[in-house]
Amino acid sequence: RKEVEQDPGPFNVPEGATVAFNCTYSNSASQSFFWYRQDCRKEPKLLMSVYSSGNEDGRFTAQLNRASQYISLLIRDSKLSDSATYLCAADTGRRALTFGSGTRLQVQP
Amino acid sequence: DTAVSQTPKYLVTQMGNDKSIKCEQNLGHDTMYWYKQDSKKFLKIMFSYNNKELIINETVPNRFSPKSPDKAHLNLHINSLELGDSAVYFCASSQASSGRWEQYFGPGTRLTVT
Numbered sequence: 598r599k600e601v602e603q604d605p606g607p608f609n610v611p612e613g614a615t616v617a618f619n620c621t622y623s624n625s626a627s628q629s630f631f632w633y634r635q636d637c638r639k640e641p642k643l644l645m646s647v648y649s650s651g652n653e654d655g656r657f658t659a660q661l662n663r664a665s666q667y668i669s670l671l672i673r674d675s676k677l678s679d680s681a682t683y684l685c686a687a688d689t690g691r692r693a694l695t696f697g698s699g700t701r702l703q704v705q706p
Numbered sequence: 707d708t709a710v711s712q713t714p715k716y717l718v719t720q721m722g723n724d725k726s727i728k729c730e731q732n733l734g735h736d737t738m739y740w741y742k743q744d745s746k747k748f749l750k751i752m753f754s755y756n757n758k759e760l761i762i763n764e765t766v767p768n769r770f771s772p773k774s775p776d777k778a779h780l781n782l783h784i785n786s787l788e789l790g791d792s793a794v795y796f797c798a799s800s801q802a803s804s805g806r807w808e809q810y811f812g813p814g815t816r817l818t819v820t
């Protein structure tokens with residue numbers, strides 16, 4: 598079992614839609630979680646950090662469920678520019694992060 | 707100002723050659739990392755250095771040798787390149803000592819071995 602698992606997608610949604618991705622993690626000792634956005638042929642860019650139960654930044658909301666060991670990312674009012682791959686990451690307790698393989702989002706006009 | 711920079715951005719070379727990739731961060735972070743992202747887009751950690759000390763060395767062939775001359779720089783040298791080494795290599799940094807694990811990535815080095 599991978600340490601961090603994501604549905605690869607793609608998720609195809611129309612502009613203005615709300616879309617949610619889930620990410621499950623296996624290391625119950627993980628304390629901090631992150632969502633990164635990666636555009637094609639670019640580096641991952643930090644989108645949100647989750648250190649407690651959740652975090653919200655504009656149209657983006659991240660929720661942490663420690664009991665079920667998953668983190669979700671909700672995107673409201675999707676824009677064409679939101680099209681990207683979203684990577685979930687969890688700390689390993691060794692000053693490092695473990696990344697999921699990413700969920701691809703395609704927002705369509 | 708670029709926070710985490712890498713050179714070169716593209717590297718095309720033949721099997722058997724030796725090559726180096728350089729990374730510099732100007733964020734004042736104490737920890738730096740090398741990741742490999744393969745064709746399936748899976749991002750896998752290779753090495754991590756904290757204040758010039760190697761703290762993570764994943765299952766990576768001995769042909770890969772990181773070097774950290776100071777905490778702002780982490781270079782990666784690869785000997786006897788193989789076809790399977792073709793990938794994008796990302797450098798990243800974080801301020802791990804503060805208990806914040808956010809990592810910031812460089813633009814990547816796309817290595818193609820022919």
